[in-house]
Amino acid sequence: MTDRYASFVQSGAGRALVKRLGLPDPPRLRRHNPGDPLLPGPVLLGAATGGRLADPVAAILTAAGVDVRTGTGTAPPAAGRDDSAAADGPTAGHGAAAAADGPAGRDERAGNGGAPAGGGTSARFGALVYDATGITDSTGLRQLYDFFHPQARAVLPSGRVIVLGTPPAECGSPREATAQRALEGLTRSIGKEFGRGVTAQLVHVTATGDAGTPTSLEATLRFLLSGRSAYVSGQVVRVGTGPAVVPADWNRPLAGQVVLVTGAARGIGAAVARVLARDGAQVVALDVPAAGDALAAVVNEIGGTAVQLDLTTADAPTRLADHLAERHGRVDVVVHNAGITRDKTLGRMDADRWDAVLDVNLSSQERINDVLLERELIPEGGRLVAVSSIAGIAGNRGQTNYATSKAGVIGLVDSLAPALAGRGISVNAVAPGFIETRLTARIPLVVREAGRRMNSLAQGGLPVDVAETIGWLGWPASGAVSGNVVRVCGQSLLGA
Amino acid sequence: MTDRYASFVQSGAGRALVKRLGLPDPPRLRRHNPGDPLLPGPVLLGAATGGRLADPVAAILTAAGVDVRTGTGTAPPAAGRDDSAAADGPTAGHGAAAAADGPAGRDERAGNGGAPAGGGTSARFGALVYDATGITDSTGLRQLYDFFHPQARAVLPSGRVIVLGTPPAECGSPREATAQRALEGLTRSIGKEFGRGVTAQLVHVTATGDAGTPTSLEATLRFLLSGRSAYVSGQVVRVGTGPAVVPADWNRPLAGQVVLVTGAARGIGAAVARVLARDGAQVVALDVPAAGDALAAVVNEIGGTAVQLDLTTADAPTRLADHLAERHGRVDVVVHNAGITRDKTLGRMDADRWDAVLDVNLSSQERINDVLLERELIPEGGRLVAVSSIAGIAGNRGQTNYATSKAGVIGLVDSLAPALAGRGISVNAVAPGFIETRLTARIPLVVREAGRRMNSLAQGGLPVDVAETIGWLGWPASGAVSGNVVRVCGQSLLGA
Numbered sequence: 006m007t008d009r010y011a012s013f014v015q016s017g018a019g020r021a022l023v024k025r026l027g028l029p030d031p032p033r034l035r036r037h038n039p040g041d042p043l044l045p046g047p048v049l050l051g052a053a054t055g056g057r058l059a060d061p062v063a064a065i066l067t068a069a070g071v072d073v074r075t076g077t078g079t080a081p082p083a084a085g086r087d088d089s090a091a092a093d094g095p096t097a098g099h100g101a102a103a104a105a106d107g108p109a110g111r112d113e114r115a116g117n118g119g120a121p122a123g124g125g126t127s128a129r130f131g132a133l134v135y136d137a138t139g140i141t142d143s144t145g146l147r148q149l150y151d152f153f154h155p156q157a158r159a160v161l162p163s164g165r166v167i168v169l170g171t172p173p174a175e176c177g178s179p180r181e182a183t184a185q186r187a188l189e190g191l192t193r194s195i196g197k198e199f200g201r202g203v204t205a206q207l208v209h210v211t212a213t214g215d216a217g218t219p220t221s222l223e224a225t226l227r228f229l230l231s232g233r234s235a236y237v238s239g240q241v242v243r244v245g246t247g248p249a250v251v252p253a254d255w256n257r258p259l260a261g262q263v264v265l266v267t268g269a270a271r272g273i274g275a276a277v278a279r280v281l282a283r284d285g286a287q288v289v290a291l292d293v294p295a296a297g298d299a300l301a302a303v304v305n306e307i308g309g310t311a312v313q314l315d316l317t318t319a320d321a322p323t324r325l326a327d328h329l330a331e332r333h334g335r336v337d338v339v340v341h342n343a344g345i346t347r348d349k350t351l352g353r354m355d356a357d358r359w360d361a362v363l364d365v366n367l368s369s370q371e372r373i374n375d376v377l378l379e380r381e382l383i384p385e386g387g388r389l390v391a392v393s394s395i396a397g398i399a400g401n402r403g404q405t406n407y408a409t410s411k412a413g414v415i416g417l418v419d420s421l422a423p424a425l426a427g428r429g430i431s432v433n434a435v436a437p438g439f440i441e442t443r444l445t446a447r448i449p450l451v452v453r454e455a456g457r458r459m460n461s462l463a464q465g466g467l468p469v470d471v472a473e474t475i476g477w478l479g480w481p482a483s484g485a486v487s488g489n490v491v492r493v494c495g496q497s498l499l500g501a
Numbered sequence: 502m503t504d505r506y507a508s509f510v511q512s513g514a515g516r517a518l519v520k521r522l523g524l525p526d527p528p529r530l531r532r533h534n535p536g537d538p539l540l541p542g543p544v545l546l547g548a549a550t551g552g553r554l555a556d557p558v559a560a561i562l563t564a565a566g567v568d569v570r571t572g573t574g575t576a577p578p579a580a581g582r583d584d585s586a587a588a589d590g591p592t593a594g595h596g597a598a599a600a601a602d603g604p605a606g607r608d609e610r611a612g613n614g615g616a617p618a619g620g621g622t623s624a625r626f627g628a629l630v631y632d633a634t635g636i637t638d639s640t641g642l643r644q645l646y647d648f649f650h651p652q653a654r655a656v657l658p659s660g661r662v663i664v665l666g667t668p669p670a671e672c673g674s675p676r677e678a679t680a681q682r683a684l685e686g687l688t689r690s691i692g693k694e695f696g697r698g699v700t701a702q703l704v705h706v707t708a709t710g711d712a713g714t715p716t717s718l719e720a721t722l723r724f725l726l727s728g729r730s731a732y733v734s735g736q737v738v739r740v741g742t743g744p745a746v747v748p749a750d751w752n753r754p755l756a757g758q759v760v761l762v763t764g765a766a767r768g769i770g771a772a773v774a775r776v777l778a779r780d781g782a783q784v785v786a787l788d789v790p791a792a793g794d795a796l797a798a799v800v801n802e803i804g805g806t807a808v809q810l811d812l813t814t815a816d817a818p819t820r821l822a823d824h825l826a827e828r829h830g831r832v833d834v835v836v837h838n839a840g841i842t843r844d845k846t847l848g849r850m851d852a853d854r855w856d857a858v859l860d861v862n863l864s865s866q867e868r869i870n871d872v873l874l875e876r877e878l879i880p881e882g883g884r885l886v887a888v889s890s891i892a893g894i895a896g897n898r899g900q901t902n903y904a905t906s907k908a909g910v911i912g913l914v915d916s917l918a919p920a921l922a923g924r925g926i927s928v929n930a931v932a933p934g935f936i937e938t939r940l941t942a943r944i945p946l947v948v949r950e951a952g953r954r955m956n957s958l959a960q961g962g963l964p965v966d967v968a969e970t971i972g973w974l975g976w977p978a979s980g981a982v983s984g985n986v987v988r989v990c991g992q993s994l995l996g997a
Contacts, residue, residue, distance in 0.1 A: 153847055176916070183910075183916055190893050190896060194900055194905070197897060239896065351649055400693050408690040413639055416680070419678065420669060498996075500997045
């Protein structure tokens with residue numbers, strides 16, 4: 006469960022050797038601790054001409070205590086070093102939508118490139134955030150270059166790059182849809198290029214309804230900027246129109262929520278139970294009776310309650326619904342984490358392996374959802390969060406059963422999200438990549454090392470990274486996020 | 502431009518060494534030659550209970566001269582060895598929709614697995630084709646196991662696995678949409694598992710309109726079964742309702758069509774010109790004046806005509822339109838292949854590199870499309886085929902400009918396809934992975950070897966593989982295929 010190579014690399018002797026030999030250089034990722042500021046430095050906020058989001062974003066960030074700089078990219082003074090020096094523009098709220106189309110003020114650093122470096126002195130922004138909604142034609146994409154090129158080295162380690170766009174399907178012309186779709190090529194390349202734990206995302210913000218208001222966007226921006234999203238990179242997140250309820254305290258975004266976590270006795274499930282309890286949830290932790298002791302330990306640690314139940318039995322959904330109805334009267338967030346693997350190539354796979362994996366990982370989720378929804382135990386503002394897998398996206402040798410079940414989970418999200426939008430219930434999934442658990446620790450060394458390093462962050466993720474992502478999707482404030490499958494994979498090379 | 506390792510592996514001494522050391526084992530892929538039968542052996546056709554496509558598919562294949570077997574998987578006699586032995590079922594046209602839900606007739610080979618093997622005696626089918634449209638719930642996915650498990654070793658080298666499904670967005674219930682989406686996990690896993698040049702695809706066939714008829718599906722089935730699709734695997738292809746015109750001769754599916762190919766002087770573009778001319782097209786080959794000699798050589802070889810034009814000049818679209826109008830009166834198929842790279846990390850990239858790549862690879866395509874469409878030079882039944890890239894899907898370090906332009910091409914397909922459906926014009930793209938060209942030959946050895954081997958076929962593709970795929974998308978018979986981005990990447994591990 007430990008990445009000894011990463012520990013070594015982060016030591017003094019290790020650093021020297023890594024540099025000398027050109028070995029993979031996994032950075033220590035910034036992770037969330039309650040009370041942390043959102044970012045380790047100021048945000049540089051830019052916008053293409055005519056963008057609709059820079060002002061609301063500036064308002065959100067400023068209210069969140071972030072130091073917001075605007076303009077075309079003149080670097081601010083090094084954070085924490087010379088804060089009294091004159092900033093180069095208004096700090097927030099106005100001017101944010103200024104066009105990034107002129108060369109004025111751009112500092113020339115064409116010679117020092119975007120290659121990963123061990124924290125050069127030019128890195129001074131916690132995040133670069135760009136409102137690209139104003140780009141309506143491919144020729145307008147040049148504005149991206151004008152904003153990002155001078156700042157390619159100016160992002161602090163574990164900093165963030167966020168580009169905001171319009172969902173292509175909502176665009177008014179093929180030209181606009183084409184340009185908006187092009188943004189994805191930029192953010193995915195930046196994720197692979199910037200290094201040092203910097204992540205890059207594209208956020209598609211709907212232009213319909215009340216969307217684009219601070220309320221609907223705030224949860225997603227806070228998640229993506231914070232250490233909560235340490236292992237999420239290269240993703241496209243869609244923010245729509247669902248109702249969002251801002252918490253009284255952003256350090257307890259799940260305060261008062263009743264959360265069910267299946268498969269909670271160990272691994273990712275136990276991390277989910279811990280993180281959600283830390284964030285204020287009343288956790289109902291479920292696992293099979295055989296895992297009773299481990300489940301009890303988790304529950305005692307976090308002050309939740311335990312349910313021992315085999316989800317594949319015929320009466321499990323009803324028994325679970327009865328339990329939730331009697332004890333809590335409802336369940337606000339359902340985290341379908343329980344899952345198994347039974348790997349074999351298809352020719353060697355007996356039918357029991359197929360059936361068990363499909364039933365635990367997919368069909369039992371459907372049966373539980375149906376009963377909970379039919380009995381209206383999931384109230385308006387409820388959240389379904391399922392666990393898919395990178396194998397469900399890309400397929401995997403020896404996992405026809407597992408990949409089929411996890412691809413089905415994506416179908417469940419795609420189909421249930423619109424079906425439940427009218428009830429104010431969001432449906433999303435996470436798709437973990439290589440996560441350091443008891444299971445991955447058993448993988449042979451060479452395969453394990455390949456899995457760990459073949460991503461933009463050059464390391465495996467931790468269960469807490471998956472848990473934080475699930476937590477965000479479960480927040481009352483995340484109602485505008487539905488129908489998403491968010492990979493927690495450090496932008497793994499693997500894909501479909 | 503040659504893969505010496507693959508040649509070595511395919512030699513006698515190489516084979517022995519590869520087996521001994523467990524080295525990558527790139528198979529020799531079956532490629533198309535005019536007059537070839539579609540497949541090297543019979544098709545085993547199965548269907549889930551209630552499927553709507555098995556009968557039309559059986560009719561298409563039988564008419565195409567394919568030996569169609571049906572049932573739950575009793576293997577036929579070895580092809581070419583004992584053809585007089587009794588077959589195990591009706592050969593076509595009826596019984597194809599029988600449920601694959603019983604164990605009867607399944608041969609037991611659970612012990613010999615699906616691992617790649619050097620052509621075992623059990624491999625007797627040219628393709629396994631399964632109509633999964635009848636699966637309306639995750640519990641019905643078991644039928645996939647029942648069909649594929651006993652045949653996992655029964656597919657001939659360079660054989661085909663095709664699963665036919667319903668587009669999840671068209672499904673009547675979340676349960677059905679979930680099960681249909683799950684199919685993708687199966688086909689992608691099979692593509693990674695079966696080895697020996699076997700490819701696997703999921704074909705989503707619309708249930709609306711006239712779709713599902715032999716006419717709309719035939720082109721896609723012929724392409725995917727044939728050697729034309731040698732380097733296409735792990736894809737999801739959507740077949741919709743556009744009008745399809747069946748050719749008089751399937752060996753000349755582009756007979757009489759006027760085809761424009763940009764960037765035709767060398768590499769992939771030259772291969773496109775050759776393949777499309779071979780298939781009956783009148784090719785108008787375009788390239789910049791500086792490539793005039795190479796362009797002339799291509800044109801002389803194939804009997805086409807040459808246009809020397811720099812597409813980035815302001816009057817290029819008009820001059821091109823004038824030329825096409827005067828010489829041909831129309832252009833049936835436009836292949837936007839011209840493209841450039843100017844790689845640098847974003848911090849080191851000068852503005853000229855950004856602008857040139859975006860203009861050549863994306864904006865010029867848009868300008869040309871606009872003029873050709875406005876002047877109605879692309880008639881009903883016309884085809885736009887663009888070249889995207891795996892970098893446009895996954896992003897790439899050092900290619901922010903290129904990836905942005907190629908992601909934009911995907912947006913162009915997504916947005917123009919519905920916009921032009923009413924005019925009967927289809928819009929699609931190919932996204933090549935690692936293709937052996939002059940350019941890839943210059944990549945340093947280790948990086949080149951990684952790119953070549955990191956896919957399910959353990960080798961790079963050839964320009965002809967991209968050309969064949971473009972050709973299929975250009976056929977008059979492919980009118981039901983629009984809005985697709987088809988990767989020609991051997992199911993590369995790389996993805997988004």
